[in-house]
Amino acid sequence: MRKPPVAPLATFVIFGALGDLTRRLLAPALVNLVRDGLLTKGTKILGVAHTEGDDNSLRDVLGEYIDDKSDWPNMSANVHYRRGDFTQAETFAALAKELTGNVVFYLATSPGFFGQIVDHLGDAGLLDEKGGFRRVVIEKPFGTDLESARALNRQILARASEEQIYRIDHFLGKETVQNILVTRFGNALMDAVWNRRYIDYVEITAAEVVTVGTRGAFYDGTGALRDMVPNHLFQLLSLVCMEPPVSLSADAIRTEKAKVIAAVPPIPPEDAVRGRYAKGKIGKAKVPDYTAEPDVNPKGRTETYVALKVAVETWRWSGVPFYLRTGKAMSARDTEIVIHFRDAPLSLFPDAEGGKLPPNTLILQIQPNEGMTLDIAAKAPGPIVAPVPVSLDFLYASHFDIGHRTGYETLLYDVLIGDQTLFQRADQIEGGWAAVQPLLDAWGKKGKPEPYKAGSDGPEAAAALLERDGRAWHPIQ
Numbered sequence: 001m002r003k004p005p006v007a008p009l010a011t012f013v014i015f016g017a018l019g020d021l022t023r024r025l026l027a028p029a030l031v032n033l034v035r036d037g038l039l040t041k042g043t044k045i046l047g048v049a050h051t052e053g054d055d056n057s058l059r060d061v062l063g064e065y066i067d068d069k070s071d072w073p074n075m076s077a078n079v080h081y082r083r084g085d086f087t088q089a090e091t092f093a094a095l096a097k098e099l100t101g102n103v104v105f106y107l108a109t110s111p112g113f114f115g116q117i118v119d120h121l122g123d124a125g126l127l128d129e130k131g132g133f134r135r136v137v138i139e140k141p142f143g144t145d146l147e148s149a150r151a152l153n154r155q156i157l158a159r160a161s162e163e164q165i166y167r168i169d170h171f172l173g174k175e176t177v178q179n180i181l182v183t184r185f186g187n188a189l190m191d192a193v194w195n196r197r198y199i200d201y202v203e204i205t206a207a208e209v210v211t212v213g214t215r216g217a218f219y220d221g222t223g224a225l226r227d228m229v230p231n232h233l234f235q236l237l238s239l240v241c242m243e244p245p246v247s248l249s250a251d252a253i254r255t256e257k258a259k260v261i262a263a264v265p266p267i268p269p270e271d272a273v274r275g276r277y278a279k280g281k282i283g284k285a286k287v288p289d290y291t292a293e294p295d296v297n298p299k300g301r302t303e304t305y306v307a308l309k310v311a312v313e314t315w316r317w318s319g320v321p322f323y324l325r326t327g328k329a330m331s332a333r334d335t336e337i338v339i340h341f342r343d344a345p346l347s348l349f350p351d352a353e354g355g356k357l358p359p360n361t362l363i364l365q366i367q368p369n370e371g372m373t374l375d376i377a378a379k380a381p382g383p384i385v386a387p388v389p390v391s392l393d394f395l396y397a398s399h400f401d402i403g404h405r406t407g408y409e410t411l412l413y414d415v416l417i418g419d420q421t422l423f424q425r426a427d428q429i430e431g432g433w434a435a436v437q438p439l440l441d442a443w444g445k446k447g448k449p450e451p452y453k454a455g456s457d458g459p460e461a462a463a464a465l466l467e468r469d470g471r472a473w474h475p476i477q
C-alpha cells in the first residue's frame with residue numbers, strides 16, 4: 001500500500017487543553033500518529049487553559065486515556081502547558097513571543113470563545129504566515145442558527161483566509177464515512193444505478209443509546225436538531241448525493257458537497273418530528289425521563305430525537321425523499337444509510353409465498369459493525385422457482401484492522417498536511433443552517449416534543465412520517 005508522507009514539523013496549540021475532547025480524543029490520536037510514523041519527531045503540543053498547572057500536570061492529564069503507552073514518553077517530552085485566559089490579549093502576546101514556524105491553533109473550547117480567540121490571534125500577529133503555516137481548527141457547534149453561523153464566519157474570515165480555517169465535523173474522520181466516496185466513485189456498478197431512476201428513497205439514521213448523561217448544561221440549550229442534523233447528518237447526505245468531483249482536490253469535493261446542501265429547500269415543520277425520551281429501560285439500565293436529568297430545565301422544549309423528510313432538488317435526485325433521523329436513549333447504537341432501490345420493472349418471480357419480491361436495498365453501516373450489505377433475490381433450491389431475499393455482506397473488520405482509532409487521526413494529519421477535504425467550508429455550514437432554520441424558528445416558539453420511551457425506536461409520529469408515504473423505517477439494530 002502507498003505510504004502517506006510524514007507530516008511537516010509543527011506545534012499544536014490547544015486552547016482548552018484540559019477538557020474532555022483533548023484528553024479522550026486529541027492526545028490519543030496524536031500518539032497513534034506517532035506510532036504510525038506520520039508525525040515528525042519534535043512535533044509539539046502546547047496546551048493552554050485557565051486552570052493553574054504546569055507541563056507535568058498536563059502530561060498526567062493527557063496520559064490518562066492513552067491505552068498503549070509505548071510511544072507516549074516520546075510525545076510527552078514535547079507537551080507543555082501555558083496558563084492563560086482566552087479573553088485577554090496578554091495570553092496571546094506571550095504566545096507570539098515563543099511561537100515560531102508552523103502552528104496549528106486548535107479551538108477545543110466552549111463555542112462562546114471561538115470568535116474572540118481568532119480575533120486575539122489576529123491582533124497578536126499569530127495568523128501571519130510569513131514564517132510557516134498558521135491554521136485554525138474549530139470544533140462544533142459552529143453557530144446555533146443561520147444568523148449566528150454567518151456572523152461567526154464573518155468574524156473569523158476577517159482575520160484568516162478560508163484556506164487557514166479547518167471546521168471539524170468528526171463524522172468525516174470515520175473510515176466508513178470516507179468510504180462512501182470510494183463506494184460511489186470507485187465502482188462503476190454503483191454509478192450506473194445511483195440516481196432517481198433506480199433509487200426510490202434513502203434513509204439516514206444516527207441512533208444512539210447514550211442519554212444526555214452529564215452534558216445537560218450544553219445539550220439542553222442545543223437539542224438533537226442543532227447537535228446532529230445541519231452538521232453530521234447533512235455531511236452524510238451530501239456524500240450520498242454529490243456529483244462526481246472533477247478531481248480529488250479539497251475544493252473540487254467541497255464544491256460538489258456544498259451544491260447538495262444548497263439544493264435542500266428549507267424544511268417545513270410538517271415534514272419534521274421532534275421527540276424526547278421518557279422514563280424507560282435500555283438493556284437492564286433504568287433511564288429517567290429527560291426532564292429529570294441533571295442540568296435540564298424540566299419545563300423546557302428541548303428535543304432528544306428528530307426525524308425529517310428532506311428533498312434534494314437536483315437533476316439527479318428530484319422526487320427522491322431522504323428520511324433522516326437521530327436520537328438519544330434509543331434501542332441500539334446504529335448509524336447507517338439505507339438506499340432503497342425501485343421495484344424490478346416486471347414482477348416475473350413471485351416469492352416463496354406467492355407475493356412480490358422486496359426491492360433491493362444497500363445498507364452502508366457506518367457504526368458499529370462497519371460494513372456494507374446488499375440485499376438481493378436468489379433462487380432457493382428446489383423444483384419451483386421461488387426466490388428469497390439474501391444478503392451480500394462486507395464487514396470492514398474482516399478485511400482491515402480498524403481498532404484503536406479515535407477517528408481524529410486522519411483529521412489531525414490532514415490539518416498538518418494542509419488537506420481541507422474533510423473539513424467544512426463556510427458555505428456548507430451556512431447551507432445546513434438555512435435548511436433547518438424554519439424548524440428552529442417554529443420549535444423555539446411553541447409546542448413540545450413527543451415523548452418516546454427510553455430504549456425504543458423513537459416517537460410514533462416518526463413512523464407516521466414514512467407511513468403517510470407508504471414506506472417504513474429500516475429497523476434499528
Ligand code: BG6
Binds near residue numbers: 140210227335
Ligand atoms: C457529537 C454530539 O457531535 O456527536 C453528541 O455532540 C453525539 O451528542 C456524538 O453523541 C455522536 O458521535 P459518534 O461518533 O459517537 O457517533
